[in-house]
Amino acid sequence: MRNSRFSVLSIRFVIVLSALVSWMSPLASSAQPAVDENPLSTSAISGPYKDLPVNQGVWNGGQAALWDLNIIDFYKYFGPQQRARGFKPEQPIKFNHIIHVQKNGMECQYCHWSVAKSSYAAIPEVDACMGCHKFVLGSNDQYKAEIAKIAEYAQKGEPIPWVKVHVMPQHVNFNHKRHVKAGVGCQECHGVVPNMAQVERVSSMKMGWCIDCHRERGTSIDCYTCHR
Numbered sequence: 001m002r003n004s005r006f007s008v009l010s011i012r013f014v015i016v017l018s019a020l021v022s023w024m025s026p027l028a029s030s031a032q033p034a035v036d037e038n039p040l041s042t043s044a045i046s047g048p049y050k051d052l053p054v055n056q057g058v059w060n061g062g063q064a065a066l067w068d069l070n071i072i073d074f075y076k077y078f079g080p081q082q083r084a085r086g087f088k089p090e091q092p093i094k095f096n097h098i099i100h101v102q103k104n105g106m107e108c109q110y111c112h113w114s115v116a117k118s119s120y121a122a123i124p125e126v127d128a129c130m131g132c133h134k135f136v137l138g139s140n141d142q143y144k145a146e147i148a149k150i151a152e153y154a155q156k157g158e159p160i161p162w163v164k165v166h167v168m169p170q171h172v173n174f175n176h177k178r179h180v181k182a183g184v185g186c187q188e189c190h191g192v193v194p195n196m197a198q199v200e201r202v203s204s205m206k207m208g209w210c211i212d213c214h215r216e217r218g219t220s221i222d223c224y225t226c227h228r
């Protein structure tokens, strides 16, 4: 008796709830700007990256090693935010890797040309952007507005003040060239950047995370390898 009354009640509850949800969902979808969805969800994008989550293939899921005391990403709660997993700053220009890498088929090293040559990964100069964007002015208003900002910086002769997404503390010595030459993929540390409309830090990049891979690959874990 009790049981059946209970289930009738819960069925009503479900019906009311689903009615509510279906009433609210058009509100939710109309709240999103239409332009934003346009290039990203179209059939124009296909191939190996299309359905991958952004943290696919990241070393150890971006988590510090189990034995590491820093297993909890405390920066996430206490800061600094820019050293925590999930850091995803607004950029001065809405640069989109999906459009450039997937839709236009550009290689990472076309823009980040120094990764295999030096310790740091270069971010392209305004002039390199202008090489294309003198001609590519944008196919909709949102793009036009963003691309116009590039020309402004070029005219003023100022570099674009990009916000750094991956920040190592001063005492850590990191080297791109060594990793790239050793065949460690960008994806193992940065995730599926080709699928990021806005770059996000997908790994804690804690000491234990670095060392875990160094152990596995038989590379030095000497303190002086990574610390100055």
Ligand code: HEC
Residues within 6 Å of the ligand: 091, 095, 096, 097, 100, 101, 106, 107, 108, 109, 110, 111, 112, 123, 124, 162, 163, 164, 165, 166, 167, 186, 187, 190, 193, 194, 198, 199
């Ligand atoms: C058209 C040029 C261009 C191409 C091609 C490109 N990038 Fe970028 N990338 C940028 C610019 C500009 C920024 C800085 C703005 C930002 O963070 O979105 C950036 C930022 C980044 C960052 C964050 C750097 C930081 O601040 O810590 C990573 C990581 C990155 N790119 C990886 C890649 C990878 C991996 C590829 C290839 C799959 C790639 N990029 C292809 C231009 C490019």
Ligand code: HEC
Residues within 6 Å of the ligand: 093, 094, 095, 096, 099, 100, 104, 106, 111, 124, 125, 128, 129, 130, 131, 132, 133, 136, 137, 138, 139, 140, 142, 143, 144, 146, 147, 150
């Ligand atoms: C090889 C040519 C090429 C280079 C180099 C290039 N872009 Fe683009 N970019 C494009 C194309 C093509 C589009 C798509 C335009 C469209 O669909 O309307 C685009 C779109 C954009 C957009 C509008 C879409 C959005 O994300 O809001 C911005 C902003 C942009 N690029 C910024 C940059 C910046 C900054 C650089 C330099 C780091 C750069 N681009 C370098 C070809 C290039």
Ligand code: HEC
Residues within 6 Å of the ligand: 108, 109, 112, 115, 119, 120, 121, 122, 123, 166, 167, 168, 174, 176, 179, 180, 184, 185, 186, 187, 188, 189, 190, 205
């Ligand atoms: C072993 C891990 C690892 C790999 C592999 C790796 N990166 Fe990085 N990347 C980092 C770290 C750590 C930083 C932050 C460096 C710092 O702040 O000193 C960084 C920073 C960057 C930056 C910001 C500029 C800079 O040098 O600080 C860009 C752009 C970038 N990486 C692109 C790439 C690209 C493109 C590839 C592949 C060709 C790649 N990275 C491979 C770990 C990695």
Ligand code: HEC
Residues within 6 Å of the ligand: 059, 172, 173, 174, 175, 178, 179, 182, 184, 188, 189, 205, 206, 209, 210, 211, 213, 214, 217, 219, 220, 225, 226
């Ligand atoms: C996915 C695996 C992987 C991760 C993650 C990784 N590394 Fe490495 N690292 C390597 C490999 C492989 C080499 C060996 C390169 C060689 O033999 O030249 C290397 C080499 C290095 C070197 C040069 C070593 C030398 O002998 O000069 C430094 C410095 C370094 N890593 C720092 C770091 C730091 C700091 C981090 C974390 C932010 C990190 N690595 C994360 C795989 C990794």
Ligand code: HEC
Residues within 6 Å of the ligand: 070, 083, 169, 172, 205, 206, 207, 210, 211, 214, 220, 221, 222, 223, 224, 225, 226, 227
């Ligand atoms: C493979 C690279 C690597 C090696 C080897 C390494 N460290 Fe680190 N270490 C790091 C990184 C990266 C950080 C910064 C992590 C973060 O953002 O908190 C760090 C941070 C630290 C810190 C600051 C506290 C903390 O955990 O953030 C201390 C202290 C430290 N390391 C000591 C050592 C000592 C002692 C050794 C030798 C036994 C060593 N490290 C070896 C990469 C390394």
